Amino acid sequence: MHEKIVTFFETEYPLNQHGIDELLSLFQLKTIKKGTAILKANHLERELRFLNCGTVRELYATADKETNINFYTKPQFISDLFSFSKDLKTNKNQEAISDLEILSIEKQQFRELLQRYECGKSFIELSFQKLLKQKELLEFNRITKTPEELYQELFIYKPNWLEKIPQYHIASYLNITPETLSRIRKRIS
Template sequence: MINVLLSQIQEKVLLTDQDQEAIATFFISKKLRKRQYLLQEGDVCKHLAFVAKGLLRSYNIDEKGNEHISIFGWEGWWVSDLNSFLSGVPAVFNIDAIEDSELMMISLVDYDRLTLAVPIMDRYFRILFQNSLVTKERRLMSAISHTAEEKYLNLAESNPHVIKRIPQNLIASYLGFTPETLSRIKKNLALKR
């Protein structure tokens, strides 16, 4: 699993052999079974997790019991309740596995130690956080300016390999509408083709 992580890091920054050896010492591996929690709302998020294999979701549940998915995390993605991880406050998100998954995880103490021991990792994480911010800004703009059909098409076009792995009710939750609305959209799209 560490090789998957190192390969993903190498896509963003150049690592020496010494950097790679050092990085490996800061991470622990964890396997999750389908439907197993990595984090539950109200707990403090103790780790930043890299998805080496599998598929996870981060979500919260409102007072009416409706689930709202904020992100899906598949191979090469990082998942966490970042505010909880960085500040130690209770998490507002649940994170669980949609598929059996394998993760590489780092604690906040080790995260800080890693960025001091391997300075290029500070740049790597800055790039990740910048990309995450851009993604969230685009998702917010989509939520307020696109139709339901446009939201679905954007997701399907940007992630065709992953969308096939995600149950339709979870896709609907992520896009902010009901499974019935998603079925209607898919039916209308099929009729247009």
């Protein structure tokens, strides 16, 4: 159950062994069905969630439109860390686009652990640095590149997205219609 999260911590955020053992003991395994909302806008992020397996889409939604902003397909943390750490309501929504296996820990339990282990604080700091870098790159790419260039980058850097995620979700992520995506795919292949 904990193999993927242990590997994640060993490669991404090395913690001392006592801290990681206690952290792992607090995680609860949850299975979530395809189509289930995991996070809803205007709510507080109440748990730290680690995607063990499955695919999640993250999106912004208005009454008129949904726009996909990210997909999670590999073992990693999927919580809105800004909402989680600052106790602010999120603007994001998350939905399972396949059946999921998630490990989760309640916010209060996690905060108590951070107080006991200094290395846990570095986890939050490093996570924020990665999120800011990712957000900066996403904004830059969306402003400076064409949908075709963005699709080509997905083809190179995130081929698992193109295999696991329905094309209409990819089109939303690229901010184009599914028909435009179809034309781009034909030109590239």
